[in-house]
Amino acid sequence: MAVRRMVLAAALVVAAASAVLAGGTRAQLKEGFYGSTCPQAEKIVKEFVKAHIPHAPDVAATLIRTHFHDCFVRGCDASVLLNATGGKEAEKDATPNLTLRGFGFIDRIKALLEKECPGVVSCADILALAARDSVGVIGGPFWRVPTGRRDGTVSIKQEALDQIPAPTMNFTTLLQSFRNKSLDLADLVWLSGAHTIGISHCNSFSKRLYNFTGRAVPGDADPSLDPLYAATLRRKCKTLTDNTTVVEMDPGSFLTFDLSYYRGVLKRRGLFQSDAALITDATSKADILSVVNAPPEVFFQVFARSMVRLGAIDVKTGSEGEIRKHCAFVNKH
Numbered sequence: 579m580a581v582r583r584m585v586l587a588a589a590l591v592v593a594a595a596s597a598v599l600a601g602g603t604r605a606q607l608k609e610g611f612y613g614s615t616c617p618q619a620e621k622i623v624k625e626f627v628k629a630h631i632p633h634a635p636d637v638a639a640t641l642i643r644t645h646f647h648d649c650f651v652r653g654c655d656a657s658v659l660l661n662a663t664g665g666k667e668a669e670k671d672a673t674p675n676l677t678l679r680g681f682g683f684i685d686r687i688k689a690l691l692e693k694e695c696p697g698v699v700s701c702a703d704i705l706a707l708a709a710r711d712s713v714g715v716i717g718g719p720f721w722r723v724p725t726g727r728r729d730g731t732v733s734i735k736q737e738a739l740d741q742i743p744a745p746t747m748n749f750t751t752l753l754q755s756f757r758n759k760s761l762d763l764a765d766l767v768w769l770s771g772a773h774t775i776g777i778s779h780c781n782s783f784s785k786r787l788y789n790f791t792g793r794a795v796p797g798d799a800d801p802s803l804d805p806l807y808a809a810t811l812r813r814k815c816k817t818l819t820d821n822t823t824v825v826e827m828d829p830g831s832f833l834t835f836d837l838s839y840y841r842g843v844l845k846r847r848g849l850f851q852s853d854a855a856l857i858t859d860a861t862s863k864a865d866i867l868s869v870v871n872a873p874p875e876v877f878f879q880v881f882a883r884s885m886v887r888l889g890a891i892d893v894k895t896g897s898e899g900e901i902r903k904h905c906a907f908v909n910k911h
Contacts, residue, residue, distance in 0.1 A: 606895040607724035611703075616695035620707060620725075626687050627711040635833045638712035639776025640680045645709040646769065646888065647675055648702070650759060651737050653892025655730030656701035658738070659684060659905040672738035677779055681906070684708060688905050701905035702727035706889050716775070718835030719878035721885045728899035731908045745782050745850035749859045752852055759891050761884070767862050768884040771877060773853060774839035775832055777824040780815030783850050787811055788818045802854045804846040811849075825849070837877055840866050 612619040631638055648658040651669055658675060662668040669675055684704055691699045703725045710723050743755045756766045786800040787808055799808050814825050826832035827849050828839045839848075844866065848854045857863040869877050900909055 607726045607890065607893060609722060609724050611725035612695075612699060616691070616698045618694055619691060619699045619703075622690050622694060623687055623704060623707045624711045626690060627708055628715055630683070631712045631715040635716050636776065637680050637683055638709075638716050638718075639772070639827075639832075640678060641683070641705070641709040641712050642772050643776065644678050644680055644684075645705050646772070647678065647738070647742050648705060649888050649891045650743070650755075651741050652730050652732065653894065654702050654706060654727055654889055655892075655894050655899060656705055656727075656902070656905060657730040657733040659701055659705070660730075660733035660908065661906045662733075662735075663907075667735035668733035669735060669738040670733070672735045672742070674742045674744070675738055684905055692903065697901050697903060700727050700729045700899075700901050702729050702893070704905070710885070713775075713835060716833060716835060718775075719882045721882035723886075723889060726893075726895050728894040728896075729902045729905075730894060730899050743852065745778075745852050746785070747852050747855065749855040749862065752855055753859075761887060761891075763859075763861060764865065764880065765884040765887055767856060767865050768877075768880045769888060770853065770856060771839055771881050773827045773849070774835055774837070776827050777832060778827050778849060780811075780820040780823045780825065781818075783811075784815050784818050784820060786851060787815060800851065800854070802846060802851075802858075807845075807847040837870055837874060840870050840877075844870065 644658060645654070647669075648654055648656060651657060658669045658678070659681060660668050660670070662671055670678065670681075684701065687704050687708060688699075688701060691704065703723075706723050706727065707725070710721055714720050741755070741758075743752055747755070753763060753766055756762065761769075786803055788798060790798050790800045799805075811825065815823055828834075828842065829847075831838040839853075842848060843853050843856055844863075846854065846857075848856070856866060869880065903909055
């Protein structure tokens with residue numbers, strides 16, 4: 579029954595993305611927003627992604643992460659793409675964003691669109707579309723991306739530090755951070771599934787291996803972490819402060835959008851404390867078990883539903899914000 583409910587709920591949202599864009603400026607997003615002003619916009623994004631992601635499939639993970647980090651700070655307005663100006667650090671200078679890549683990838687798409695339709699397509703929409711299309715290229719789910727987002731003009735480092743969920747969070751704190759953005763428990767569970775692709779630097783989780791209680795003594799590891807997996811990670815991440823070595827978030831499957839991330843979490847092999855936290859809550863764990871035991875399409879559907887909801891967070895539309903000419907800089911007025 580749980581699986582059936584999830585399938586029905588997801589299908590309704592995937593079939594009619596506008597259903598989740600209820601109220602306020604969110605309702606102004608619509609599919610095909612650029613149909614008359616830049617008819618080739620979405621095709622240009624998709625073709626660029628299709629041409630380049632096969633040669634750099636790991637970029638799909640960073641585009642999803644960049645879109646997520648963007649939406650959690652000032653909404654989905656591409657503020658994470660802005661460079662620091664006037665001596666004031668921007669979101670991309672905050673610790674959670676220092677390992678983001680793909681800025682050049684977005685800039686190249688933006689340049690193509692500026693050539694096609696100057697001043698029409700927002701960086702925020704480009705990021706949302708490129709994240710969706712790149713996941714599709716590596717065999718992941720498709721979701722509808724209503725467009726019409728406008729770009730923000732403010733980017734503040736501290737806001738990123740305060741609002742982006744940390745890999746060290748427990749379930750209660752994680753869920754509250756999602757609720758602060760009008761997302762729910764299901765969104766937390768399914769958006770975490772993006773960890774089925776991508777890599778992480780050791781210092782994002784090494785405290786779980788060497789200094790979990792703060793005592794920094796031999797064997798001071800997170801007891802919720804499978805001991806064999808912890809030993810494997812220690813062989814790769816040899817010190818607490820290693821910030822250069824990277825490991826796969828979903829070992830052996832980090833370029834494949836599949837259910838193996840959740841299977842690992844259920845075996846206590848989630849890389850982050852925030853991954854492990856998902857099975858500390860009964861409802862969250864039950865949802866994961868339901869999807870793991872269902873056809874892969876079920877995960878694709880519920881993930882798609884949550885991506886639509888993520889992409890609608892506090893969007894700027896109408897006359898809000900601007901359409902940046904370059905994604906890293908606000909326009910000169």
